[in-house]
Amino acid sequence: MNYIGENLLPGQLGHFFVVLAFVSSLVATIAYFKATNAVDPADEKRWKKLARIAFGIDFLSVFTIFGILYYIISSHSFEYFYAWNHSNLSLNTQYLLSCIWEGQEGSFLLWTLWHAVLGGLLIFRGTKWESPVLTVISFMQVCLATMIMGIYIGDIHLGSNPFLLVREKFADAPVFSRADYLSLPQMQDGQGLNQLLQNYWMVIHPPVLFLGFASTIVPFAFAIAGLWKKDFSGWTRQALPWSLFSAGILGLGIMMGAAWAYESLTFGGYWAWDPVENASLVPWLVLVAGIHTQVIFNATGHSLRATNVFFILSFIFVLYSTFLTRSGVLGDSSVHAFTDEGMNIQLLLFLVIFLVPSFVLYFMRYKDIPHINKEEETSSREFWMFIGSLVLFLSAAVITWQTSFNPIYNKITGGTTAAPEDVEFSYNKIQIFVAIVLALLTAITQYLKYKKTTRESWLKKILVPTLVTAGITIAFFIFSGLDYDKKGIGFQAAIYLAFFASVYSVVANAAYIWAGLNGKLKSAGGSISHVGFGLSLVGILISSSNKQVLSYNTTGINLKFDERSKEKSLENLTLIKGVPTDMGKYWATFVNSDSTNKAGNISYYRVEMMKKDSSETFTLYPNLIRNTKGMEGFSNNPDARHYWNRDIFSYITYADDMDKREDTAQFKNYTVRVNDTIYYSNGFMVLNNVVPNPSNNKYHFKATDTALMADITVFSKEGTRFTAQPVFYVQGNEARYMLDTVYAQNIALAFSKVMENQQIELQVKESNRMVPFVALKVYEFPHINILWLGIIVMTIGFGLSVVYRSRQGRLKAVNKI
Structure with missing residues (x-):
């Protein structure tokens, strides 16, 4: 069938370059392998030339894909499933790139793109280690290419094709029997980007x-390469x-994720020991351990075996984290793991x-x-550096065990072993001592x-920083x-000790x-x-330990959250539109809500904050995004x-306009006299009196009026x-009445008739639909900028080390020549 409106050329080109990337990286792997094992320098040169050409083709293919x-x-x-599933017409241009790595195929493509760049840089450097090192990287490119091929070899599904058409994905759907299926309403727009990624x-x-x-x-x-070529120390x-x-770059990437979590997620912080967070942290810990043993070996000759193990494991843990996050194992235990795609x-x-x-090669x-x-002297630098590396590795091992055991055990056995009730503390109680x-x-x-x-000499140097x-x-x-x-x-004492040790690290290193x-x-x-x-x-210790909830509920309006929610009613302040509400040091006023994006699925809530001493006012704009894919409901974006x-x-935990259904609640009639009681779902009310022609702050009737x-x-x-004062009055020979509403209890009352025998x-x-309101959660994080400053300083330190060690290596190479 000739389908109308399809543009098949990009997909055909894309799939061609995927196959070309696979073939060229396979050729590069074989050629670099031959060059590494070649005895004749001429053979080595020929194989290396072929390998470089093949790797260059792979480089161009990956970028073209x-x-x-x-x-x-x-x-x-x-018409392409990837575009339909991960984007839509209303998506801001800045998020189009995010659509690529929302899916598994795009993230594997991003990974292989960076390998191509790194391999190109190593080829440009052209050291004697090029052939064995590029053999490994080229083989990794082969493996990654299979992850985006999307072909079947017999019954085996090899990878997932990012250029798959929607009609190929849902081949059995009747709609694709029509040649003009692209003109149907459901094909005019895509499913959109996950709301949490729109940041x-x-x-x-x-x-x-x-x-x-x-x-x-x-x-x-x-x-x-060192193990392969038996040049154990030259590398x-x-x-x-x-x-x-x-x-340096992996640590920066991890903390960028923490910053994203801080701005986009609502667990009130930047780290929650989520399995996906842990999966990225563990390779970094092992890699840093390897760096320290590598420095030890370069200085003293100790710890080369450990260096090999740590560098092998750092990469293996990256692959293991890939398996954890992309196999669907963590689907029930992580907020941002991929689902199982076969x-x-x-x-x-x-x-x-x-x-x-x-x-096998290592052993x-x-x-x-x-x-x-x-053995190293206990008074030597290398001894304690090795101890630190060992602590980093053991920390990584513990985190891996805690992260992996329940999900994998449940997946294998079909069991339902539950995670600890307080997941964060189960990690903190161990990692606090690692930090110390x-x-x-x-x-x-x-x-x-x-x-x-x-x-x-050591005591003399360390005395001043200690004091x-x-x-x-x-x-x-x-x-x-x-x-x-x-x-x-006990845990409180550990936090105090960790604070001392952290300050000690800053002061002692600055002094050094x-x-x-x-x-x-x-x-x-x-x-x-x-x-x-x-x-x-x-920064972590102060901001986490001294974090305060500012939004304690003092209004008496208690919202009931879903049982699966971690929200507590008393920590969420209900703000009625236009009513200044007491929030400790502040008056908080919900001003309005507005949707500014084209699709109308994002609602911004303007909340004015004013200090009670009037020294400062500012505006917060937390928003809610209506989910268009994944779980139903809304995603909260903090401000x-x-x-x-x-x-x-x-951030907003609830807003009345989250539910757009019509208010179907009805008034119920009660005939009562003074001192009678009426019951409602959350309490009862008593008629104290009936006052003729009231004149007070609320009503201003005259003695000649007819009002009760x-x-x-x-x-x-x-x-x-609470006090309620509904009024019944006569105007122009017509009976009228004015409602009074107790917003804190979601009830409205009307005085509708005067009955016989002194009854009314x-x-x-x-109804909870009577007035616009929001439930707002507000935290204060003291001195959190110390954390972000620390990350920046640490990254700068890694960068300076890269430059310094690169120059050292070049100088040593020149001296040898």
């Missing part, structure tokens, strides 16, 4: 994070700048095909790897010398302190830069990274007011009292 996929999405070619962080966070993931293959490939200096770059076996093979050969070469039998040990080690270790350090840290800590606890006391005295390195920042990358690490810990020393963080006011007291189950008729309606 990326460009074609972007064209399909940006041109709204909804500027999601435009920049995934590319940086995937560059971090991709770059872990470089130190891994160098380690494999370490060449690889050090690459491993530093990988750790590639579980392929993902598992992907992991095994690197894991098994790597460790084959184990006895030949240079190793100093003499690492912070202390980063503080004291740089004052030690390699080989051996005399006790007197300064003690003074800062004491002053902090006198004037501020940490308020977290929810998990007992000044005194030990004479302020030479070019060679101080390690110490600067440690300063950033210490600052990050300080924050940023200060140098704190953030006011807010029912004076009613409403008693809620929570023990609060009251009408009562219960």
Whole structure:
């Protein structure tokens, strides 16, 4: 059938270049393998030339595939399933790139794109390690190409094709029996981008994070190359700048994700030990452990075996995290894992095909790897650096176990083993001690010398930083302190100790830069990274321990949240439109809501905040996005007011316009006399009196008017009292009445008739649709900017180390020549 309106050329080109990328990367792998094993230099040169050409074709193919996929999405070619499933017409242009990495295929494409860039840079450098290292990277390109091929070999499904047509995806749907199916309403627009991804962080966070993931293959490939070629030590200096770059960029990517979570998710923070967060953190921890043992070996000859293990595992953990997040295993335990798309076996093979050969090769070469039998002196720098590396590795192992056990066990056995009731604390109670040990080690270790350090010289150097840290800590606890006391005295003491250790890390490393390195920042990358690490810990401890809920509910309007929600009614302040409401230090007023995007699925809520002393006013604009895909309902996008020393963080937990259904609640009639009681769902009300011609702050009738006011007291189950004063009056010989509403109880009352025997008729309606309102959650995060500053400083430290170590390597190479 000739389908009308389809543009098949981009998809055909895209699939051609996917196949070309697979073939060219396979040729590059074989050619680089031959070049590595070649004995004759002429053969090596010929194979390397072929390998470079093949890798260049793979490079161009990958970028072309990326460009074609972007064209399909940006041109709204909804005949393609990827464009239809991940984008729509109303999507802002800035989020078109996010559509690529929302899906599995696009994220694998992003990954392989970065490998192409890294491989190109290594080829440009042209060292003797090019052939064995590029063999590994080219083979990884082969594996990644299979993830986007989307072909069947017998009954085996190999990858998922990003250029699949909608009619191919849903081949059995009757609608595709029509040649003009693209003219149907359901094909005029796409499903849209997941609402949580419609944030500027999601435009920049995934590319940086995937560059971090991709770059872990470089130190891994160098380690494999050293084992393969039996040149066990020659690769370490060449690889050090690459491993530093990988750790720096992966750490930055992780924290960009934390910033996204802080701005887009509503768990009230930047880290929740979500399995996907953990899956990215673990490779970074192991990689940093490997960097430290790598530095130890370059300086002393110790820890080469450990360096090989750490670099192999850092890459293996990237593959393992890929399996966890893309196999559907974490579908029920993570807010942002991918779903199972039938590639579980392929993902598992992907992991095994690197894991098994790597460790087989490692154990084959184990006895030949240079190793100093003499143990390090306990007073040496290398001893404590190795202890720190071991702590990092053990921390990663514990996190992996905690993250993996329940989901994988349940997947294999079909069980329903539950996660701990307090998931965050199950991690915190262990990792707090990891933080203490690492912070202390980063503080004291740089004052030690390699080989051996005399006790007197070390104590002399460390004394001043220790005293300064003690003074800062004491002053902090006198004037501020940490308020977290929810998990007992033991955990509270650990937090206090962690704070001291974190400050110690900052002070001691800053002092070392000044005194030990004479302020030479070019060679101080390690110490600067440690300063950033210490600052990050300080920011985490203060902002998390002293986080306050500002929106405690004082109105008596208690919303009931879904049982699955973690929200607590008493921590959500209900704001009635136009009514200033007490919020501790502030008056909060819900002004209005407005939808500014074309699709009308985003509602912004304007909330005016004013300090009670009138010293400051500001406006918050949290919003709700109606979900167009995935789970039904709304996604909350927070808004924050940023200060140098704190953030006011807010989000909407409920709004009356989330439910657009018509208000069907009806008035019920009651005949009562003075002192009679009427019951409603949340309490009861008593008619106190009937007042003729009332004149008060609310009503202004004259003595000559004909009006009656029912004076009613409403008693809620929570023990609060409210006054209601509906009025019945006669105007122009026509009986009229005025409603009175108790918004806090969602009830409206009408005095509708005067009856016989001193009785009156009251009408009562219960409805939560009577007035515009929102439920607002507001936190105050004190000194959270210390955390973000720490991340920036740590990244700068890694960058300076990359430059310094690269220059060192070039100078050593020149000296050898």
